[in-house]
Amino acid sequence: MTENLELNGVPLESLPATLLRATSYGHFTSLQVRDGRVRGLAQHLERLDRSSRELFGHGLSADRVLETLRAALDRAWSADVSVRINAFSQAGTGKPVEPDLLVTVSDPVAPTTTPPRLLAFEHERPVPHLKHTGTFSLTYYARQARLASYDDALFYDRSGNVSEASIWNICFAMADRIIWPEAAVLPGITMLTLQAGLETLGVARETVPVPLGTVADYGAAYLTNSIDPALPVASITTPAGTTQYKPDPASADLIARGYAAIPLDVI
Template sequence: MDWFGETWRVTDYLELDGEPLDRVDPGLLRAISSGHFTSMQVRGGLVRGLPFHVERLDRSSVELFGHGVPAERWRSYVRSALERAGVADASVRITAFTRDRAKVDQGIAVAPELLVTVSAPIASTGRPLRLLAVEHERPVPHLKHTGSFSLSYYGRAAKLDGHDDALFYDRAGHVSEASIWNICFAQAGRIVWPEAAVLPGITMQVLQAGLAATGTPSETRPVPLDELATYDAAYLTNSIDPALPVAAITTPAGTTSYQPDPTSTAQIEKAYKAKPAQPI
């Protein structure tokens, strides 16, 4: 920048709560805001759905950076991080990003950098949730990207309105997913997944594979809001809660409540156990 005949170089200066941050790379902070990630619960050094994490990280990196991520690369990073942290049970997040945006924007393939975050393991929620249906379509939903502001925004708004979380539906009035969950429904011995633009969650894929392996009828089809009362039960699913019952869903037309359904609960639990965890 030229200012009064002199050339000034603008550099980043950061503070957090009034204290200088001199050990954080500003370029890193900017870079990780535009990338993708996968999260997992590790127990005893094992993780469920490992092949799906492998596929997600590689596929998403090819799409965003033109360069995939070999499975052994990120797995070795996670193993090292767990060892250095001295834990075998943890919540782990692998974020793929690049500080070389200029090349990516020119269509040049760049091997992404990988940030591994190890934090305390998260316990299951343990109680059925009450959901508030909100019309919202997540951008680029097939990618687990770092642009998650809308998810936390609508989740918080639902809680402030007296609910536990938000459930999304699209412009056609069809259920899609929840803030940090996929959702499925039970109907007459069959598990139904919403046909909509959603993130293909890892645990959702584990359950779908397990349902097929155990011979449990399942299908993917549109789930209109006005048909919620036709289902016997609903379940939220993610790496923390593979099958968390839904107590109620409130839509603009009213509230649908669900009672415990032992049949579908047993089906989903059996499907989940059919796909055991694997060493990271």
């Protein structure tokens, strides 16, 4: 695997232990760059700025992020790469401070090819509206699901409503409608992109509570993130049993057209 690391625009040969500790408090965004372009660039920039203001009391200007990102891509070996931008502070967190930026450029990640079987866990992420670096619990439950012979974890909250998966948002399909769970979740950039694209097609956004006991009422379920814009779910196992989903070409096509309706942005 090829990988480049850059701290505030300066290439790094490795990630020192001090940076590993510093980056434990921070936030990030992930981009799948293809031919130097990405969907939802403005939303990535807005999220980085908003999250920095909340975590560090100091925003991240779009100009600074783009200058750093473009420099990293100029030094990349390909126009097709994966990028992770971490915002953190080496100066501590006791006062407002402009965050440092750690940009990691690596090989592009191929979409998942096998529909996953999900095992449901009651779990609520802290400050879920932030894409923060506190991902221990996500990895823990994903690992527990795999140890139980499933592919990944699906979360539901204390009210028994579906929220999100370990590294994905989730949506459900019923006839010609796409339903998003009403719960405390990370508003993922791909989720927002899909919602905007579906709206351009005239598909109204529907965000309603999805009780865990109702997952069998839907014709299909899809996971969404920067790698997998619409990954069909094979099954969801809850304490009440397992719901198997058959391929649903109509909803899969609707989501694919919604995603394609939003053009790629040149970085």
